[in-house]
Each structure stands twice: as C-alpha cells, then as structure tokens.
Amino acid sequence: MLPGSILADANQRLEQALKYTSISDDAVETLKFPQTSLTVSIPVRMDNGTLKIFQGYRVRYDDTRGPGKGGVRYHPHVSLDEVQSLAFWMTFKCAALNLPFGGAKGGITVNPKELSRMELERLSRGYIDAIADFIGPDVDILAPDVYTNAMIMGWMMDQYSIIKRQICPAVVTGKPVSMGGSLGREAATAMGAFFVIEATLPKFDRHPSNTTVAVQGFGNAGAILAELLFRAGYKVVAVSDSQGGIYSKNGLDIPSLRQFKDASRGVKALYCDSTVCHTAAEEVLTNAELLALDVDILVPAALENQITEANADTIRAKLIYEVANGPITSAADRILTDKGIYVFPDILVNAGGVTVSYFEWVQNRSGLYWTLAEINQRLKLRIVEEAESIWLVARDLSIDLRTAAYVHALTRLGEAISAKGTRDYYLNGH
Ligand code: NAD
Secondary structure, eight states, rough: TTSSSSHHHHHHHHHHHHHTTOOOOOHHHHHHHHHHEEEEEEEEEOOOOOOEEEEEEEEEOOOSSSSEEEEEEEEEOOOOOOOOOOOOHHHHHHHHOOOSEEEEEEEEEEEESSSSSSHHHHHHHHHHOOOOOOOBTTTTEEEEEETHHHHHHHHHHHHHHHHHHSSSGGBSSSOOGTTTTTTHHHHHHHHHHHHHHHGGGGGGGGOOOOOOEEEEOOSSSHHHHHHHHTTTEEEEEEEEEETTTETTOOOOHHHHHHHHHHHHSSSSSTEEEEEEEHHHHEEEOHHHHHOOOOOOOEOOSSSSBBBEEEEGGGGSSEEOOSSSOBBHHHHHHHHHHTTTTTOOOHHHHHHHHHHHHHHHHHHHHOOOOOOOOHHHHHHHHHHHHHHHHHHHHHHHHOOOOOHHHHHHHHHHHHHHHHHHHHTTTTTTTT
C-alpha cells in the first residue's frame, strides 16, 4: 500500500476504530489488505474502426461474511488504488448494515461521455468477458456506481448469462426492472440517506422546515435525495455538479431542476447560460463555495476527497451526511470534529443502495418479487436500526460517528474472521 494512496487513507479509519475494539490480531492483519485485485485490458472496436484498449479493475477486499458486493465505476480517474479503497469501504458498509456480503468494487478508466452508446455497450460486455471467471451470484456481485446505470447493468447481466449459457440475474444488481431488477433500486441510495436524516435530525432539535441543505453532486444519489428533502419540507438552497452549482437563499425548486436537467441531458443547461437561472433568480457558485456555505446540512454526493485538510476549515455546515463514498479525508475529519461538526459517515448514509441491491439479489434467487412499499419499509427498518446502534456506540464511547460506524462494523467482521480462521494452512501443518 503506497503512502498517500486513497487506500492508505481509508486504512487510517481502521486504525482509529481498532482503539475501541478487541478483535483478534489475525483479523486486523487480514483486514489491512485487499484479498484479490484483478487488472484487465479490454479491447473495444470503436465506431471509426480503430481498436482501443481500456484498463478495467475488479477488487474483492474481503469475503468472510459472504460473496463480494460492489459497484462498477466508469470515470477517467479510476485507478487500482481507488477501486481498492472503494472495495474496502464496501466491506465495512456491508458489515455495518449486517448484509451477508463481503466488499468488492470494479471500475474502468474511461470518460463514458466520449463514447457512443454502441461503444459503451461493447466496453461493458468486454469488461464482463474479461472478469467472468472472477464474479458470480455466489462469488462477487456487481452494481452501478458513478457514471454507470441500469442499462449498463442489463448488458453486463446479459453478457454473463451468454458466457454461462443460463440466465443469471443475481450476478448483477441495479438492473432494469424488466430484467429482474428490484423496484426502488434506483432511488435506494437517496432513500436510505433520507431515512437516516429523518431519524437523526430530531437528536439536534431540528425540523425540516427550519433546516437548510446544500447538495454537492446532482446525479443519481444527490438529485433524488435533494428532491426527497424538498418534498419533505427542507429548504434545499444549493446544488452542484461537475460544472459548478447554483444557490438561492429562498430554496431551489428541485423537481423543476431535475426535469430541466433530464430534458436537456446536459448539466451545463442548469447554469446561468440557461433560462432557469435567470427566471429563478439563482446565483451561480463554484463547488468550493457550495461546500463552504453556512447551511444546517451539507450533503457531499459527488466523488471522494472533496473535503480535505486544505478546505476543512472553510466548512460551516452543522451536520454533514456523506452520500458519496469517501468525500472527506481522515485529516479533514479531525478538523471537522474539532469544529464541532457532526459527520454521518458514508458507510451508513449511502448504504441504502447496497441494501436494496441485497433485496434484489434475494428476489432474483427466490423468484418472489416484492412491492415498492415492502422494499422501502424493509430498507427503513434496517437502516434506521443500524443508524441508532451507531449513534449509541458513539455516545457510549464518546467518539465521532465515523469511528463508531467502523467499530460497529469491525465487531461483526472480527467475529466472522475469527469464526472462519485465517486459512494459514501451511503454518499449522495442515
Ligand atoms: P452519478 O454519476 O449519477 O452522479 C455523480 C454526480 O456528481 C454528477 O452530477 C456529476 O456531475 C457530479 N460531479 C462529478 N464531479 C463533481 C465535482 N467535482 N463536483 C461536484 N459534482 C461533481 O453518480 P451517483 O451514483 O449519484 O454517485 C455519487 C456518489 O455516491 C459516488 O461517490 C458514489 O460512489 C456514491 N454512491 C452511489 C450509490 C448509488 O447507488 N448510485 C450508492 C452508494 C454510493
């Protein structure tokens, strides 16, 4: 593990939590390293006839508690280090939510916005060809992440089924509903975050009507959460995406913004070169300005490493709910804690996605499909219960919520690793 890597930073959370748990040294050693990391080269015939090779990754961090589970990210900055860190977070997230899965993640270094739909399909099917021996419904299950969606999951499931010569819906979650996807999966991450906010806000004597919110990242997770909060009476004063953000002190009309963004299919149209900005009297602001707004709730819902040592001091929000994975570095964590800011961590707040993925996997395997109401009810029950447990761990040990979430997850992981043993056969002469 390279010093300065994202994984090294993620491991600091483990070190911090270890001070408050008594799991075995063997379990600690096991959890410091990813179990298996696969790097593949994916050849894709581009529309203009040329051949292009893309780098893809799949990492299984730990599968002691069950098959690997984790999304696939398409982004120009995807690297093995990033994928390993995301797999690390998935391991702790699944344990924190008590899902019968280990942690995994995948990714391709690509800017999907530069590919045609056919190129994207060839790339996605090529990725599955390359990693097919490494995944499976009982081995490692894929899902969407940044810049991947239900359509891509459908291609991936179909390609895996072609290779196996049988229909294998449970190898991928987040599929189109028509291909065995679960109702509620698309909104699940946002819905889970919404349930966590609703369950914990009263602890701070706050109510939706007097609570302002800023959301960084207006994609699948951030935009749906912004709309859920808007509809519940919160004042969402700022949202942003990769190109910048908008602010209105009276609150933004989130459903209109979502409609507008969907219709324009581009993010640029959200900003002041568009009529929406002028008519709604919104101000344009940068992502740095959005993060520093004086709001009650800040929701980072874009990418990792957005709040670092360099800008943590500028943060004025009272509560942060991390919808993105790893948006705050460990150094920034310490600064925010010293400032008295409560950070509800990613491994709890964004776990709605993997929880409903779990429900999708269960439905695929049982062949019995649940209603949307059933899914949301089961999600709420589970995520609120785990949020409450983490809150109590933090209170009882007088520690921050992130460390508490890791302690909570580590206890389960430590028990499982001790129960299974570390498979160091040769040392013991087996
Ligand atoms: P998405 O691709 O749908 O949206 C990402 C959004 O972030 C886009 O609006 C993009 O323009 C914006 N963005 C990118 N770079 C930015 C920047 N520098 N500043 C501001 N905005 C920026 O992705 P998503 O599925 O919504 O995922 C967002 C985050 O949530 C990721 O960290 C992802 O790992 C995490 N997450 C997503 C899910 C899920 O089910 N979708 C589940 C768990 C965690």
